[in-house]
Amino acid sequence: MSMLAALLAALPLPMVQAQPEAPPPQSPGEIVAAAPLSEWRSIEARDLLVIDLAPAGRGKQRRVVIQLVPAPYSTGWVDNIRRLASAHWWDGTAVVRVQDNYVVQWGDPTEKKPLPAGIRSVPESAYVTPLDAIGATQPTIEGRDLSERAGQAARLSEIAIRDTVTPRAPQGWHERDSYAEWVELIGGWPIAVSGDAATIPHCYGMVGVGRNLSPDTGSGAELYAVIGQAPRHLDRNIAIVGRVVAGMEHLSGLTRGTGDLGFYKRASERTPIVRVRLASELPARERPRFEYLSTEGEAFARYVAERANRRDAFFNVPAGGVDICNLPVPVRAVAP
Template structure:
C-alpha cells in the first residue's frame, strides 16, 4: 500500500497562533469547554460500573464510576465483570492493595469467595487484536492524520488523531474516546505496509484485570486502577477493561500498603466495598450520567494539538509533542435538567 506521511510528528493538528492575535491562545481546557454539544458523546449507563466504597472517616460517601471498554476490546473479561456485578459478588470485598505511583487493587482478600458460574476463561491472544486493510487520510481542516482499518473478524475500525512517536508501540491513536496503540510483529521505521495489532493502553485511571503468573489471564474478579505514572510496560500483558471517569481521588488518596507490592497486612487497613453495580441496574434517579469529547471531532483535534503544543500564556516553550497518556480524553458529568 503506497501512501505519504508528513516528515514532522503526526500530532501537529492545528494552525499555529498568529503573533498578532489580540487574545491569547486558548488552553486545552478552554477548547474542550467551548466544544459544541454535537461534539460530545453520551456514555450509556449500561457501560458504567458504579463502585461505592465505605464512607470515609467523616462519613462522606465515596463513589467511583468506571466506564467499560466498548467492543471489540477485552469483551470476554468485560462479560465476566458484568456477571460479577449482577451477582453482587464484590459486595463486602475490599481494596486490598495500594502501591505508590502504581495501582489500587480490589477484590476478595481471602481468595476463597466462590465465583459465579459461567465466567469465561480467556487466552493471552485477546490482549490485542489483529488488523488488516489499513488506509490513512488527513483532515484538511486540522491536518490531523486519521486511520481506517478492518479487523480480521472483520469489523470496521476508524481512529485518530495518530501519534507517530510512542516508546511502547509503533504509533498511538484515539478510538471512540479511548487511547490505543498499534504495532506490527516487530517495530520498524516503516510500519504502515505490514500487519498490525492494536490494544488499549495503560494510562492514568485505566482499569485492568489482576492475574497470577502466565498462562493465567485473570477472571475479572480482581481489578485495579492505575493511580501513578502510566505503566505502559503492562500493555499486552494484562487485560484493560475500562477507565475511571469519576472518583479516582478516592482510590489514589488511600494509604499505601506496607507489605510487598503495596498489599495491606491486616483487614483493618483495607477499605471495604459496599457494592459494585452496572449503572443501568440502579434506580433511574441514581444512575450517573457522563459524556466524552468525541475523538473524531475537530474540537478534539484542536484540544490534542493544544496539549502537545501549549501556547496559552503560562507556557514559554511548546513541547512540540505529547505522550498519548498526556492527552486525557475530556469526560464530564451530564447535569439533569
C-alpha cells in the same frame, strides 16, 4: 522654510488604522469547554460500573465510576465483569493493595469466594485486538490508516500536528512512542499499535484485570486502577477493561500498603467495598450520567493539536509532540 515645506507641514497627518489584536490562543481546557453539544457522546448506563466504598471519616460518601471498554477490546473480560456485577459478587469485598505510583487493587481478600456461573477463561491472545476488528466498528477507518487524525488536526489547528514530524516519526507525535509503533485515539479511547494489532495503553486511571503467572489471564474478579506514572510495560501483558471517569481521588488518596507490592498486612487496613453495580441496575434517580468528547470531531482535533504545541500564556516553548497518556479524553458528568 520654503512655501512648499510649510504647506506640507500644515497638512493633517494620515490616520493610521489600528489593527485589531489577535485573540489569545485557547488552552486545551478552553477548547473543551467551548466544544459544541453536537460533539459530545453519551455513555450508556450499562457501560458504567459504580463502586461504593465504605464511607470515609464523618460519613463522607466515596463513589468511584468506571467506564467499561467497548467491543472489540477485552470483550471476554468485560462480559465477565458484567456477570460479576449482576451477581453482586463484589459486595463485601475490599481494596487489598495500594502501591505508591503504581496501582490500587480490589477483590476478595480470601481468594476463596466462589465465582458466579458463566465466568469464562479468556486466552492471552485477547490482550490485543486486530486492527481489522477495530475498523469494523469504525466505518470511517480504512485498514491501518488510523493515523489520519494527524492530517485532520493539521487542517483544523493553527499550530499543525505536521510541525511534530521528524525523519523518525513521519506522522508526527503518532509515531513517537516508546512502547508501540504508533498510537492514536479512536472511538473515544487511546490505542497503541504494534504490527497488525492494538491494545489500550496503561495510562493513569485505566482499569485492568489482576492475574497470576501465565497462562492465567484473570477472570475480572480482581481489578486494579493505575494511580501513578503510566506503567506502559504492562501493555499487551494484561487486559485493560475500563477507565475511571469519576471518584479517582477515592482510590489515589488511599493509604499505601506496607506489605510486598503494596498489599495490606492487616485486614483493618483494607477499605471495604459496600456495593458494586452496573449503572443500568440502579434506580433512574441514582444513575450517574456522563458523556465524552468525540475523538472524531473538530474540537478534539484542536484539543490534540494544542496539547502537542501549547501556546497559551504560561508556555514559552511548545513541546512539538505529546505522549498518548497525556491526551486524556475529556469526560464530563451531566445532570439527570
